Structure formats: structure tokens, C-alpha cells
Amino acid sequence: MSPDDEAFREEVRAWLADHLTGEWAALRGLGGSGSGHEAYEERLAWNRLLAEHGWTCLGWPVEHGGRALSLTQQAIFHEEYARADAPGTVNHLGEQLLGPTLIELGTDEQKARFLPGIKAVDELWCQGYSEPGAGSDLAAVSTRAVLDEAADEWVIDGQKVWTSWAHEADWIFVIARTEPGSSRHHGLSFLLVPLDQDGVEIRPIEQITGGSEFNEVFFSGARTPAGMIVGAPGDGWRVAMALLGFERGVSVLGQQVAFERELDDLIDLARSNGTIDDPVIRDRLAAHSAEFEVMRVNAVRSLTEATPGADNVAKLVWAGWHRRLGELAMEVCGAGALTAASSQIEAVEATYDLDRWQRLFLFSRADTLYGGSDEIQRNILAERVLGLPKEARG
Numbered sequence: 554m555s556p557d558d559e560a561f562r563e564e565v566r567a568w569l570a571d572h573l574t575g576e577w578a579a580l581r582g583l584g585g586s587g588s589g590h591e592a593y594e595e596r597l598a599w600n601r602l603l604a605e606h607g608w609t610c611l612g613w614p615v616e617h618g619g620r621a622l623s624l625t626q627q628a629i630f631h632e633e634y635a636r637a638d639a640p641g642t643v644n645h646l647g648e649q650l651l652g653p654t655l656i657e658l659g660t661d662e663q664k665a666r667f668l669p670g671i672k673a674v675d676e677l678w679c680q681g682y683s684e685p686g687a688g689s690d691l692a693a694v695s696t697r698a699v700l701d702e703a704a705d706e707w708v709i710d711g712q713k714v715w716t717s718w719a720h721e722a723d724w725i726f727v728i729a730r731t732e733p734g735s736s737r738h739h740g741l742s743f744l745l746v747p748l749d750q751d752g753v754e755i756r757p758i759e760q761i762t763g764g765s766e767f768n769e770v771f772f773s774g775a776r777t778p779a780g781m782i783v784g785a786p787g788d789g790w791r792v793a794m795a796l797l798g799f800e801r802g803v804s805v806l807g808q809q810v811a812f813e814r815e816l817d818d819l820i821d822l823a824r825s826n827g828t829i830d831d832p833v834i835r836d837r838l839a840a841h842s843a844e845f846e847v848m849r850v851n852a853v854r855s856l857t858e859a860t861p862g863a864d865n866v867a868k869l870v871w872a873g874w875h876r877r878l879g880e881l882a883m884e885v886c887g888a889g890a891l892t893a894a895s896s897q898i899e900a901v902e903a904t905y906d907l908d909r910w911q912r913l914f915l916f917s918r919a920d921t922l923y924g925g926s927d928e929i930q931r932n933i934l935a936e937r938v939l940g941l942p943k944e945a946r947g
């Protein structure tokens with residue numbers, strides 16, 4: 554850390570200490586794993602406050618409204634943010650994924666139209682990639698888009714699924730097939746589509762946690778102007794992959810700090826309920842702490858070294874670690890973890906109320922799926938990094 558970096562750390566710390574007070578103090582710790590429903594509107598307002606004070610889009614170039622901060626300083630921000638127990642933000646998809654993609658591949662008009670709204674957290678985005686027949690095998694998407702030349706608009710038909718936060722979003726970025734008869738990754742386009750229109754229907758999917766963070770999204774003659782295409786028609790696969798390249802960005806370091814807090818809190822719980830005296834639990838907590846250090850090194854390595862496959866290894870390691878943390882939490886909680894208080898919570902549309910550890914356990918089952926499942930990470934490592942024979946494709 555240079556003196557400038559240390560000064561920056563102090564600046565972040567001081568700002569958070571000054572602002573996570575009063576009404577905002579109640580948001581500390583909210584909106585974590587599996588708890589995205591918690592105080593959503595308040596966290597949106599907090600995210601806008603961050604934006605007003607220049608704490609969003611830290612790595613974006615200055616000409617696009619960012620601060621062009623170094624990787625180190627962005628990491629410092631995320632570390633301090635997690636350390637202060639500041640609430641989960643709501644604009645990850647716009648800020649971390651679509652914004653950088655538009656900066657790299659969007660037209661000047663698209664940058665001018667969309668980047669300010671993302672930066673200010675005025676327009677929220679969701680990701681329309683997965684479909685019932687296309688998840689790990691994304692190139693199998695069958696949602697279609699046709700250019701209506703008279704209206705100068707794309708007309709979209711098809712279905713997306715597992716679309717996180719579509720019910721709160723204003724826009725969706727969609728991979729659609731625009732060249733009839735094309736297959737696999739050819740003939741796809743990357744379209745920006747407004748959600749508030751008659752041709753779009755959003756149906757929430759209830760999760761095992763009782764919440765509904767993701768949705769099915771149906772397009773029936775949905776429309777978007779012809780200029781709302783990123784990259785050339787038929788070249789959408791390249792854009793879609795560029796966007797995924799931003800997925801495992803610098804915010805993973807903040808995630809590490811959040812994981813460390815969860816582990817520390819679980820150790821505190823084991824101390825307070827006496828399970829730490831059980832040699833098996835004690836051993837597993839110790840092993841988890843040691844693995845945490847390995848995971849941290851992997852995360853830093855994936856950001857700082859151009860080692861092929863480092864980010865796939867990092868994803869495999871953190872997803873498995875976090876899922877097993879959820880399992881260990883249930884062991885530490887004991888038999889009481891099998892029951893939940895009965896209640897009717899409007900926000901999560903559930904008839905039972907889970908505590909923090911139950912929520913962590915259930916939601917962390919998803920860690921080894923989203924962002925590329927474990928099996929897919931291993932396939933990538935085997936085929937693209939180790940050069941092993943490719944698996945047979947059906």
C-alpha cells in the first residue's frame with residue numbers, strides 16, 4: 554500500500570463512519586446472502602447516496618462519470634465497505650457488468666443514454682441470458698428477435714428464466730437469435746430492452762428461502778428501438794462473453810471480507826452455545842479458517858495474475874467453501890436449526906421466518922450454480938487450460 558492508498562483507506566473509512574449513522578445505521582448488515590429482500594427501498598436510497606458522493610463506478614474512466622481508481626483502491630473501497638457492515642447495494646448488474654460492457658463495446662449514443670442512469674442508480678438493469686433450455690449451454694438460446702424495418706424496432710419473442718431482480722429493474726439486456734436458421738453462438742444479438750411495456754410479463758419464482766429474488770420473463774412481441782443493439786447484428790455472443798468477463802471483478806475482494814465476517818460470527822456463535830467444545834465442530838471450524846486463507850490468496854491471484862484459469866479456480870474454491878460454511882452453520886446451530894418461526898412476511902411472501910444462518914445455508918446451495926456451475930468451471934479448466942480432450946457434445 555502506498556501512502557496515497559493508505560490515505561484513500563482513511564477517506565473511505567471516515568465517510569462510512571460519518572454516513573452510516575442515523576436512519577442509515579439501521580441498514581448495517583442488511584441485504585446479504587439470501588436476504589436481498591431486506592429493506593430493498595431503503596438500500597436503493599442508500600445506493601443513490603453513495604452515487605451522489607462519488608462512491609459508485611470507481612473503476613470507470615473519468616469521461617464516463619467514474620473515478621478511474623486503481624485496482625488496489627477499488628479493492629480497498631470494497632474491503633472497507635464490507636468491514637463497516639454497510640448494506641448490500643442493488644445495482645451490481647448495471648454498475649459491474651453492463652456499464653463496463655457499454656464502455657468497451659457500446660456506441661457513443663448508448664454510452665450517453667445509459668451510463669449516467671447506471672452511475673446515479675436511477676435506472677436498474679437485469680440480465681436476460683438463461684432460458685429453460687439454455688443455462689450452462691448458453692449458446693442454445695431460442696428467444697428470437699426480428700427487425701421490423703417499417704417501425705425501426707426489434708420485435709422479441711421468447712422466455713428467459715432465473716432473471717434476478719427483473720421485478721425491480723427498468724431494463725433488461727437480452728441475448729436473442731436474430732438470424733433465422735442460425736445455430737449455437739452464431740446469429741445471436743445483444744439487445745437492450747425496456748421492461749415496462751405490454752409485450753413483457755414478469756413472473757416471480759419462489760425460492761427455497763421463501764423469497765423471490767428471481768423471475769421468469771416472457772416476451773410476446775416486446776419491442777425496442779433498432780439502435781438498442783450492442784455490437785453488430787449476429788455478433789451478440791462476443792458481447793455476451795465480454796460482459797461475463799467483468800463478472801468476477803474486483804468486488805470479489807469485498808466478498809472475501811464479508812465471508813470472513815460470517816466465519817468470525819459463526820465461531821462466536823459456537824463459543825456462545827458451547828459447540829466449540831465438540832472436537833469435530835472445532836476441527837471443522839479450524840479447517841474452514843485455514844481454507845479461508847487459501848481462498849483469499851486465490852481471489853487476489855485471479856485479479857493480479859494473468860494465470861489462465863485462475864478465476865475459474867477462484868470461483869470453484871469460494872463457491873464450495875461458502876456452501877460448506879452454510880452446512881457447518883447448521884451443525885453449530887444444532888437441532889433448533891430444523892425449525893422456523895411461523896409468520897406472514899409480506900416482503901418475502903413466506904409463511905415462515907428463517908434466521909440468518911438458515912438463510913445462509915439455503916441460499917448458499919446456489920453458489921455452485923450461478924456464475925457458471927462447478928462442473929462447467931472444471932470443464933473450462935480441463936479443456937481450455939489443461940488441454941484435455943473436449944467432452945462429446947450432444
Ligand SMILES: Cc1cc2nc3c(=O)[nH]c(=O)nc-3n(C[C@H](O)[C@H](O)[C@H](O)COP(=O)(O)OP(=O)(O)OC[C@H]3O[C@@H](n4cnc5c(N)ncnc54)[C@H](O)[C@@H]3O)c2cc1C
Nearest residue numbers: 680681682683688689690715716717919922923926928929
Ligand atoms: C441465485 C441465482 C441467480 C441467477 N440469476 C440469473 C440472472 O440474473 N440471469 C440469468 O440469465 N441467469 C441467472 N441464473 C441462472 C444461472 O446462470 C444458471 O442457473 C446456470 O447457468 C446453470 O444453468 P441451469 O440452471 O439451466 O442448469 P443446467 O445447465 O441445466 O445444469 C444442471 C446441472 O448439470 C450440470 N451440467 C450442465 N452441463 C454440463 C456439462 N457439459 N458437463 C457436466 N455437467 C454439466 C450443471 O453443472 C448443473 O449441475 C441464476 C441462477 C441462480 C442460482
